[in-house]
Amino acid sequence: MYQFEDIYHNKVMLSFKDHPYSKEPKHVWVICKFEDQWLLTSHKNRGLEFPGGKVEIGESAEQAAAREVKEETGGHVSKLHYIGQYKVEGREKIIIKNVYFALIDKVEKQSTYFETNGPVLLKQLPANIRKDHRFSFIMKDSVLTYSMQKIMESNSF
Structure with missing residues (x-):
C-alpha cells in the first residue's frame, strides 16, 4: 500500500490488492x-x-469503466484489467476509485463527449506532468506514477 497527499493535501491510499x-x-x-x-x-x-x-446504479465498476471511456473519448474497450484501488480522504467526503488499464481497439467520432471535449492521443506523457498546466489535477499525484509503474512491470497486459 502507498500513502501520500494529493495536490489539495488530501490523504490518499493506493493499493494494488x-x-x-x-x-x-x-x-x-x-x-x-x-x-x-x-x-x-x-x-x-x-x-x-x-x-x-461515477458508477451508475445497477452498473458494475467494469461496466462503468467501459461506458466512461466510450462517453468521454469514443473509445471501445477491447481488454480491461483491474490495476488497483485508491481512497481519497477529503475534507467533505471519502472517494474510492478502481483503477483500470484498458486496451482500446477503435475510437469513433461522436456528436457529444458529455462533459469533455473528446479524445486526445499522446505518444508519451510528459515527464513534468505535475507542473504542466494542460493536465488535470487527477494526473498530478502519485496514483498515476505508481499505476503506470505497475502497468509497465506487468507482462499480462
Missing part, C-alpha cells in the same frame, strides 16, 4: 492505450486526463 477499500466502489479511472498511444480526454474544466467517473 483486490478491492481493499470497497467491493463496490462508486468511481472508476481508466488508463487507456490505443495503437501505441495514450488515449486521454480533454475535460472542459480540469484539462487533460484519463477517462473516468
Whole structure:
C-alpha cells in the first residue's frame, strides 16, 4: 500500500490488492492505450486526463469503466484489467476509485463527449506532468506514477 497527499493535501491510499477499500466502489479511472498511444480526454474544466467517473446504479465498476471511456473519448474497450484501488480522504467526503488499464481497439467520432471535449492521443506523457498546466489535477499525484509503474512491470497486459 502507498500513502501520500494529493495536490489539495488530501490523504490518499493506493493499493494494488483486490478491492481493499470497497467491493463496490462508486468511481472508476481508466488508463487507456490505443495503437501505441495514450488515449486521454480533454475535460472542459480540469484539462487533460484519463477517462473516468461515477458508477451508475445497477452498473458494475467494469461496466462503468467501459461506458466512461466510450462517453468521454469514443473509445471501445477491447481488454480491461483491474490495476488497483485508491481512497481519497477529503475534507467533505471519502472517494474510492478502481483503477483500470484498458486496451482500446477503435475510437469513433461522436456528436457529444458529455462533459469533455473528446479524445486526445499522446505518444508519451510528459515527464513534468505535475507542473504542466494542460493536465488535470487527477494526473498530478502519485496514483498515476505508481499505476503506470505497475502497468509497465506487468507482462499480462
